[in-house]
Amino acid sequence: MSKIYKKMSTLRFKALESALTRVPRTVPAPEGKISDYFGQNVFDKNTMQKFLSKESFKQVLEAVESGQQIERRVAEQVATAMMAWAISKGATHYTHWFQPLTGSTAEKHDSFFELSDGNKPIENFSSSALVQQEPDASSFPNGGIRNTFEARGYTAWDPTSPAFIMESNAGKTLCIPTIFVSYTGETLDYKAPLLKALHELDQAAVPVCQYFDKNVTKVNATLGIEQEYFLIDIALFNARPDLETSGRTVFGHIPAKGQQLEDHYFGSIPSRVYAFMVEFEIEAFKLGIPLKTRHNEVAPSQFECAPVFEEINLAVDHNQLLMDVMDKVARRHDFKVLLHEKPYAGINGSGKHNNWSLTTNTGKNLLSPGNSPKTNLQFLTFFINTIKAVHEHADLLRASIASASNDHRLGANEAPPAIMSIFLGSQLSQILDEIEKTVVKEKLTPEEKTQIKINIGRIPEILLDNTDRNRTSPFAFTGNKFEFRAVGSSANSSNAMLVLNTIMANQLKEFSKEVDALIAKNIKKDEAILKVLRKYIVETKNIRFEGNGYGDEWVKEAKKRGLSNITTTPPALDAYVSKKSKELFKKNNIFTERELEARHDILLETYTKKIQIESRVIGTLSLNHIIPAAIRYQSDLIRNVEGIKAIGLKADSFKTQLDLIKEISEHLNVIKASTDAMTDDRRKANKIENVRSKAIAYCDKVRPHFDTIRYHVDKLELLVDDAYWPLPKYREMLAVR
Ligand code: ADP
Ligand code: MG
Secondary structure (H helix, E strand, C coil), X not given: CCHHHHHCCHHHHHHHHHHHCCCCCCCCCCCCCHHXXXXXXXXXXXXXXXXXXXXXXXXXXXXXXHCCCCCHHHHHHHHHHHHHHHHHCCCCEEEEEECECCCCCECCEEECEEECCCCCEEECCCHHHHHEECCCCCCCCCCCCCCCCCCCEEEEECCCCCCEEEEXXXXXXXXXXXXXXXXXXXXXXXXXXXXXXXXXXXXXHHHHHHCCCCCCCCEEEEEEEEEEEEEEEHHHHHCCHHHHHHCCCCCCCCCCCCCCCCCCCCCCCCHHHHHHHHHHHHHHHHCCCCXXXXXXXXXXXXXXXXECCEEHHHHHHHHHHHHHHHHHHHHHCCEEEECCCCCCCCCCCCEEEEEEEEEECCCCECCCCCCCHHHHHHHHHHHHHHHHHHHHCHHHHHHHCCCHHHHHHCCCCCCCCCCCCEECCHHHHHHHHHHHHCCCCCCCCHHHHHHHHHHHHCHHHHHHCCCXXXXXXXXXXXXXXXXXXXXXXXXXXXXXXXHHHHHHHHHHHHHHHHHHHHHHCCCCXXXXXXXXXXXXXXXXXXXXXXXXXXXHHHHHHHHHCCCCCCCCHHHHHHHHHCHHHHHHHHHCCCCCHHHHHHHHHHHHHHHHHHHHHHHHHHHHHHHHHHHHHHHHHHHHHHHHHHHHHHCCCCHHHCHHHHHHHHHHHHHHHXXXXXXXXXXXXXXXXXXXXCHHHHHHHHHHHHCHHHHHHHHHHHHHHHHCCHHHCCCCCHHHHHCCC
């Protein structure tokens, strides 16, 4: 082996060689059309009907509809049926599938296999195993609620989300969606509070619907989640310790051909990526995830998929499952899926647009304008109440999407800012402005009434040409739904959705109260509704923004309007424990104060851990990879200078070398000094007891070093011989083939 070769960064070049010589995998296609195998691994209504008695089936459906408990006797039948079905599908194990606050999903597998009394091997699955389990979960975050001395936690079956079978090469497992709570009843997961919020919303929305239609007895919230992600070759991923440990590249110079050309968006999908998409979609279809669209995204090697919307609880479960399936299938294609909000600096980040609406049991989308003034007044009611809810609790909504990784995305290129505003579209803005101008006195004049009716009646035809969709808003109305775009790509949407649905539930309750009070004063119903809506229009004007949310002018304008712009996670999370939020959650039976404080602590701790991990990997990469590589190249230069001198040439023959040697040293000095300072600040932060102060220290003291170190490392990347550079470069990682 030559001396030079030994000095070369072998891992990077081996990884490149692997990445460049891959052939697309042949995807094993299931028989038939998608509709033939859609949901084949789900214990859905149809399957249940086949396996259950008529009476039991009816009871399960009713329980799912009403949220009531399922009788033990029926649960026993369901358990037996589930096992029979799962075994017929080849499953050997079962698990309660839940969503602890770590962000991913958790499973603990048990086998159906048992030894019966006579030591006879049998398969068994009892109702108690279906309904409740006690995972040894002391390692899941609980914010002090459940320390090991105190009560243990348990998982409990959520019959509203159907069980499914997870397939892997090694075997099949029956997964049962569950909530996760402590023995003292505190929620320790994402699902339980979401279910509570959805229940509250239903309770609050039905009376409002009944102002317009007495047939409405149930309101469901719907959600369609667009999922953005990056793909990278697994070998290149493995050659980047930062991606492996923190999900993002902490160093890397932005390539000459970045995203400037924007030729990737809606371009043709590379064949290896295409094979991956086809296969994960097949797996998703089998699991009943109704994927609908796939395409390239703005950044190179960035993609997006989106399902048809579903009831929120199911949509969230499906998205969690989808992320898991994508990850598993990617490995078969030698890819790694990057779900981090900002894997590459200077290039678009990834979001998870949450398309949200409300539907009634009568089949009406409440955020879709109708064809008469009456249905349009109903539309306006829900539309304006949403604006009011967001206006009242903008900070809480901001908190619901706060995370260390999303901090990189909000306000960076092509991502909504951290300022919560709402985009309505010019036509709807105009309608609201007109309603506002109509002076609503105790009694409307006939002319005013006609005017309002005309305005309201005009909505449907107008929305048809509501084409000027503003993509820069964090919360935009898009014709028949609101789109919450600030949610991060790696997030569990439950967080954002439980907040959105809670504030909406609370708002609708307030609205009913105000309207009923006016009706009690003998004001006619429609007038009462209009009066309250008009008041809301006036009160919420400052969060309506139709302009460019990416621009600096908006930051200035928002400040003038008194809107907050909290750009980092620790202060953003304060909104969870404000007096206002505590009251809100308590009043709506979502969280007790103790639960909120625990959750707040967990989110802060998670933030601290993430920054700590990044800081450590930055330190290791700087000291053990970057500095040595630069010194090696510098030594070559020094030897070269000595050689040139030795053959008697003058200084102008090695001027470049000397300049490079000096420049490298300058960068090395800053990198070393900043890394030391960062380590020092980390030590200081680690000594802080208070969870919030510690997170703030990580945010304000440790994190700022990252940019300094990165700046100089990225400069070195441009100076050091390419053969020595240890980390795959942006150009290499982003060129997915
Ligand atoms: P775009 O990229 O233009 O935002 P997509 O088609 O990628 O649009 O995604 C739109 C998402 O919104 C889909 O998941 C779709 O199912 C969802 N959606 C449509 N109508 C509703 C609704 N009433 N409630 C919730 N989500 C909806
Ligand atoms: Mg969208």
